[in-house]
Amino acid sequence: MISPHSKLSPRRRVAGRGPRRPGEVLWQPLALAGAIVALSVARRRLGLPRKPMVPVASTVPLAVALAVPRGRVQYAAMWVAYVWLFKTAWEIPYDKPDKLRARLHVRYPIRADTLLGGGVPPGVRLQRRLRDRSRANGLDIALTATAYVLWLVPHAVIAWMLLCDERRFPRAAGRLSAVYHVTTLGYWAVPTAPPWWASEQEGELDGAIQHVTRDVAIAVKHRLVGGPEPCVQERLRSDREGGNPWGTMPSDAFPAAVVTAKTLAEISPRAGACGWSMALLHGGALVYLGEHYVTDLLGGWLIVELLWRLEPRALPLVRLAVAALRTLETRARRAATGPTRAPWIGGGSLPTAAPAGLARVWWRSRGR
16 A cells, blocks of 8 residues: 555646645746847747837836845846846837837937037047047057946946845845836937947938948958958948847946946945946947947936935835735735745746737737
């Protein structure tokens, strides 16, 4: 006779695997997140509508939060998912550039920067004085590397807080994510050409500003791999095929550096001074490289100051929202880890139901 406590008891053989432990990873939400990421990667090839993709992609951090048990690993996984969401939301407006082109702004930042620069935009002054237009020089390479490294600094600070000062992490991450959220709205509402696009693609600024990061990438690749360098037309075409060349107003990199500097200043004056030094260096590099106007940087800085002043009033609402989400998370995990798992909304498993729902949204949008 088989003991009821045996691993081979009839109950175990019929029911299959037993209840999940509360601290265990839930794979169904992760499968949903993976399906949405894959769908997002293929959205341009499939011709998916732009606006529905934003709320659909926004479910990925929530699915990750449900799948991973609470703790530092959950914080880290959610932040990675959120950074992916921001990058995707930044790219989506440019999925159909022909529709966006009618609303593209080219000249207003030139006029603003001309005023700020005393008759000549600061980016034009910098490139005319410091660049060799025929090739990428050492300063081009150094500032390109600096811009990429400094883009990582806010995320490195977030990671340091998660590891060494976890109580500061939620607020610092919330501030940075709020900055990213608000700047993304500008890419939908006010698509704006960066200086290099206005100069090279539109013929503005007397052609004085070049796309330095592109030229540096070509020069480094040529030095490492060899082969012929692309002609001017190939360079311009590759620029038009980027993630979202018109997602520049307001800047997202500079306000991220500014809000990080202000957060570091709460820790110590020395940390704040270090953060502000890196933020100003980052801003100067972006203007020199032709990635942003000074107007873009000021617009991003203004967003930081507004969010900073609104934070005390918004905190009670944020805490209520977090508490509600935590309650939903707890209930969902209990339902998923209990002896009898609750079916997902709509019936069937989540990985199979979600793509079907997305397909229906896509089909209806194409029929309109």
